[in-house]
Amino acid sequence: MVKKQPAIRLTKQRQVILETLKSDYSHPTADEVYEKVRHQLPKISLATVYRNLEILAETGLIQELDPGRKQMRFDPNTHAHYHLTCVRCGRVEDMAGDISESPMKNIEKALGRLTKYGIFGHKLEFVGLCSKCMEAGYTLPEELTVNPGNRKEG
Amino acid sequence: MVKKQPAIRLTKQRQVILETLKSDYSHPTADEVYEKVRHQLPKISLATVYRNLEILAETGLIQELDPGRKQMRFDPNTHAHYHLTCVRCGRVEDMAGDISESPMKNIEKALGRLTKYGIFGHKLEFVGLCSKCMEAGYTLPEELTVNPGNRKEG
DNA sequence: AACAGTAATAGTAATTACTATCAATAAGGA
DNA sequence: TCCTTATTGATAGTAATTACTATTACTGTT
Numbered sequence: 001m002v003k004k005q006p007a008i009r010l011t012k013q014r015q016v017i018l019e020t021l022k023s024d025y026s027h028p029t030a031d032e033v034y035e036k037v038r039h040q041l042p043k044i045s046l047a048t049v050y051r052n053l054e055i056l057a058e059t060g061l062i063q064e065l066d067p068g069r070k071q072m073r074f075d076p077n078t079h080a081h082y083h084l085t086c087v088r089c090g091r092v093e094d095m096a097g098d099i100s101e102s103p104m105k106n107i108e109k110a111l112g113r114l115t116k117y118g119i120f121g122h123k124l125e126f127v128g129l130c131s132k133c134m135e136a137g138y139t140l141p142e143e144l145t146v147n148p149g150n151r152k153e154g
Numbered sequence: 155m156v157k158k159q160p161a162i163r164l165t166k167q168r169q170v171i172l173e174t175l176k177s178d179y180s181h182p183t184a185d186e187v188y189e190k191v192r193h194q195l196p197k198i199s200l201a202t203v204y205r206n207l208e209i210l211a212e213t214g215l216i217q218e219l220d221p222g223r224k225q226m227r228f229d230p231n232t233h234a235h236y237h238l239t240c241v242r243c244g245r246v247e248d249m250a251g252d253i254s255e256s257p258m259k260n261i262e263k264a265l266g267r268l269t270k271y272g273i274f275g276h277k278l279e280f281v282g283l284c285s286k287c288m289e290a291g292y293t294l295p296e297e298l299t300v301n302p303g304n305r306k307e308g
Numbered sequence: 309a310a311c312a313g314t315a316a317t318a319g320t321a322a323t324t325a326c327t328a329t330c331a332a333t334a335a336g337g338a
Numbered sequence: 339t340c341c342t343t344a345t346t347g348a349t350a351g352t353a354a355t356t357a358c359t360a361t362t363a364c365t366g367t368t
Binding site for chain 2 (some may be wrong): 316
């Protein structure tokens with residue numbers, strides 16, 4: 001006898017949140033989604049947006065991104081792909097072209113043996129300044145001694 | 155006439171924070187550093203610890219890590235190296251062996267041309283369960299459709 | 309050694325990005 | 339339509355960090 005799992009209801013709010021995100025490839029934050037959704041549902045609560053983004057991500061309908069800043073971002077594209085994050089403004093873009101997955105998978109396997117971790121994936125983020133930030137006069141840091149992905153962003 | 159930049163004073167607090175971290179390769183969080191430092195300086199303020207960790211990281215004496223969780227971590231090893239994060243307990247380890255940097259550098263260059271970003275680095279994190287979490291009975295997620303680095307950690 | 313200028317500190321309030329709680333509401337099957 | 343319970347809006351709470359402020363203490367100069 002398998003316990004029946006709770007049905008996921010298709011509420012108006014959930015529907016609008018999903019539709020809004022599905023047409024937005026800017027990798028918005030939760031509050032950006034909230035602002036957009038409010039045009040259609042002015043009374044929606046921010047908590048509802050957070051709750052539904054989490055549920056939609058768990059269901060696999062959207063992807064939750066953690067670009068190494070304080071805010072999560074959300075992506076309607078659920079295929080495995082890499083992102084590019086601007087260290088200054090936080091903009092996130094899809095990576096053009098594709099980096100082959102297989103050599104990384106081999107590295108994962110070797111690592112699992114070496115470290116006794118159960119490795120199940122990796123996260124690869126390229127960081128830099130987007131063209132807008134460069135146009136605004138921001139420049140690349142001159143000297144780099146450490147993995148720049150770990151630098152503090154402005 | 156170049157404006158003289160403010161001198162960075164070597165206070166007792168700063169000294170103890172640096173020494174404490176330099177002998178701690180567990181990649182501690184700010185509050186873990188705070189607890190350790192308090193043994194020597196019971197009256198030190200948490201804000202002082204945060205402030206100094208930031209300054210030390212900016213100065214390049216230590217490295218600030220963002221392992222994709224809510225808390226920053228700190229590393230006395232300022233050489234470029236990769237880390238391994240447990241998605242469950244947040245433990246961070248140095249990656250054993252070395253992954254060659256050069257192919258990644260080539261990818262960075264190609265990406266810069268493609269995207270018009272000023273790419274200056276990348277961040278590569280392997281994620282999984284550490285041996286302790288596996289011993290405690292936690293298992294790897296069965297099905298993965300997306301880049302697992304973006305999954306919500308428990 | 310006394311002084312001036314200012315970097316740094318302790319203590320605490322404020323902020324940010326969520327996350328939990330809970331009474332009221334509304335899907336969706338019987 | 340009725341009933342069960344998933345979901346909602348409103349708001350309080352939380353964790354990690356950051357800002358603020360009065361006070362303290364270096365450091366170079368007399």
